[in-house]
Amino acid sequence: MIPFGTRLRRAMDTRGPLCVGIDPHASLLRDWGLNDDVAGLERFTRTTVDALADRVAVLKPQSAFFERFGSRGIAVLEKAVADARSAGALVLMDAKRGDIGSTMAAYASAFLDEGSPLFSDAVTLSPYLGFGSLRPALDAAAASGAGVFxxxxxxxxxxxxxxxxxxxxxxxxxxxxxxxxxxENEGARPLGSVGAVVGATLGDTGADLAINGPLLAPGIGAQGATPADLPKVFGSVVGNVVPSVSRGVLRHGPDAAALREAAERFADEVRAAVSGSRDRDG
Ligand SMILES: O=C(O)c1cc(=O)[nH]c(=O)n1[C@@H]1O[C@H](COP(=O)(O)O)[C@@H](O)[C@H]1O
Structure with a gap:
């Protein structure tokens, strides 16, 4: 498969860089007039995928909200991944896995092995057991053309x-x-497949974010950040940012047109913030 970084850059260029998170909170199910059960989860997820998968670059299901319903929740997640991918969205599985290397290999085969029912275009990982412990996932992603954040x-x-x-x-x-x-990303063109997660809420981090890879920026919407904050956080690498919004879009459901409009508004604001900062930087 074409490397994730290349596929993501293409999707960002054609669809705009927005990632919408699929986070079926119990409170959102209620607000949508759904029960907090598997049928409610299924309806919420299907509505979101149907409304957005043909237009946003990335959909990011948050695994926890599916896991809490056990195997039937995971079945809903599997279908969402397949449906979103076949409608053209890249799927970033938000599972935040991190473990000793031998267990990481099993997580890698769950999410990054093309034969797995939960195979996704990319998965979120935690490196705080040591970056080297992620090696099996980095290798599996490279082998299957997937990515990691x-x-x-x-x-x-x-x-x-x-x-x-x-x-x-x-x-x-x-x-x-x-x-x-x-x-990991050295020499990759146009973009490496190893992304970093950096909150849009953080202001100027003082960190060097030039990793030659995508930068997932959650925290927009419900956590208080806005697209206008992105240039301050990311400076010269703002063009590699994939801003991520979950509740800020989902709260507009269940009406599909309202979900699309909310995503489009965020996408417009992101475009304005990114092109404004390019103009300022000359
Ligand atoms: O990896 C993530 O997506 C993530 C990283 C982070 O630093 N902060 C963060 O909020 N997230 C996830 O992004 C989503 C944020 O949801 P909203 O606050 O509703 O937009 C949740 O699924 C979080 O688990």
């Missing part, structure tokens, strides 16, 4: 106590991880 600087305020701690060589832990990602 590795947590660097997360959108939640609690993340700083770990991520901004100082490593033995004086770098922050987050910078150490970002530098490892940059090494």
């Amino acid at each position: 590795v947590l660097a600087l997360t959108s939640n305020p609690e993340g700083a106590e770990v991520q901004r701690a100082t490593a033995a060589d004086g770098r922050s832990l987050a910078q150490l991880m970002l530098d490892r990602m940059a090494a």
Whole structure:
């Protein structure tokens, strides 16, 4: 398969860079007039995929909201992945896996092996058991043309106590991880397949985000960030940012047209923020 970074760049160029998260919170199911059960989950997910998969670059199902219904929830997730991919969206499985290498190999075969029912275009990973522990997933992704998004600087305020701690060589832990990602992406054109997660909520991070890979920016909408914040957070690499919104779009459902309009509004705001910063930078 064509490498994920190439497929993502193409999708960002043709569809705009927005990622919409599929996070079926119990409160959203209620607001949509659905029960907090598998039928409600199925309806919510199908409506979201049908409304958005033919237009946004990336859909990001949050695995936890499906796992909480057990095997029947996972069946809904499997179908959502297949339907979204066949409608042309890239699917980023938000599973935030991270474990010792031998267990990482099993997570890799769950999400990054083309024969798996949960095979996705990319998966989120946590590197805080050591970046090297992710090797089996990095290798599996490279072999199948998939990608990974590795947590660097997360959108939640609690993340700083770990991520901004100082490593033995004086770098922050987050910078150490970002530098490892940059090494993985070296030489890749137009974009590497190892992405970083950096919260849009963080303001100027002081970190070097030039990893030659995509930068997933969650925190827009419900967590308070806006597309206008992106240039401040990402500076010269804002063109590699995939801004991610879940509740900020989903709260407009269940009407499909309203979901599309909400996504389109965020996409327009992102375009304005990114092109405004390009104009300013000359
Ligand atoms: O990896 C993520 O997507 C992620 C990383 C992060 O730093 N912060 C963060 O909020 N997320 C996820 O992004 C989504 C945010 O949802 P909203 O706040 O509703 O837009 C949730 O699924 C989170 O799990």
